[in-house]
Amino acid sequence: MQRLLRTADWDVDGVRDDLRGYVLENLGDTASGVFVVDETGFIKKGLRSAGVQRQFTGTSGKIDNCQLGVFLAYASAKGRALIDRELYLPTSWTEDRERCARADVPDGVEFATKPQLGTAMPARTRPGS
Template sequence: PEAVIFDDTGYLKSGSSSPCVARQYTGTAGKITNCQIGVSAHLATETASCPVNWRLFVPEQWDPGSPRAGADVAERRARCGIPDEVGHTEKWRLALAMLDELHGWGVRAPLTVADAGYGEIGEFRQGLEDRGLDYAVQVAASVTAYPETAARTTPPCSGRGPRPTPRYELAASSVKDLARAAGTRAARRITWREGSRWRAGAPARMSSRFVFLRVRPASQAHHRAHRGQDLPVRWLITEWPTGASEPSKYWISNLPSRTTRAELVRVAKLRW
């Protein structure tokens, strides 16, 4: 496998008796609806993918320790056979647990890919780095980062208490603002693979414009992991289609600085 891809799937339901069914968002329906959610890990190449591990997501309504649980939660869990030790766990934590299980089976992939539901979580990205894994994960436009050139300064010491630690001079910006500051002139057209549609008797090539920046992601998880040090530099990959007034998608990747732009786009798009 070239990558392990994390995703989740909604199983639409009419009633309320299935294990962990609740009103929640699912891309299956494109809205909040009554469903179960399965978090999945897929092994993938350019031409195929296969789900190899699953977790049923337990909403807070099904966790007796949550204030959102109903009075009948114990009865519903018993009727469904949910073990007592299984409670609500965030989807990104389920993904890391599945990754550790895959490694325990001796199954490893050199790259991790995920959508923004996972990629925008700083703890998830740090968890991948702690496991020594490369990643190219989609993030929301609101995720914050510093430019690569951002400088840290040490505030003057008052003479009392612990010495102040270096800090970045300016506040972190959203990845959307960083990309817009670079502007459309920085966009480069990249073609990454053949699509499923045909033109003039041949498969159409998938192509779009992208802006590539080197940034320092500013999540609290990264600040904690690199306390007292410069935040690490990562790739920010931004898709900015022709004619669009602003970017449409964003990815963060820890692939090496020498990675080609075409390779960055290829792995970012591998989820499809």
């Protein structure tokens, strides 16, 4: 599955948008629906995965070599689902374009704080965003 997700030619953001639309259409509830933003860490041993560095992660409860992801979920009385994601890239990454290129990070990606990433995701759920 990891090989398929990494090497297949597909529109990652398009799939995200389709999933988000499906979830909001089927689980959407104006009385009980809320967006939930949270981060999680992925412990890593190497240094080549995008965003990896020694940083605090709640996954281990300490500073560890890891990646950090910011996630958006939608929850209502009808159910819950993850609908968006962003990889947090520390400035040690965004200021090193060569390193970013080696990890397939697109040229236009700039530093954003975790709160900025978390704020951008719900904004994408609005029509015309």
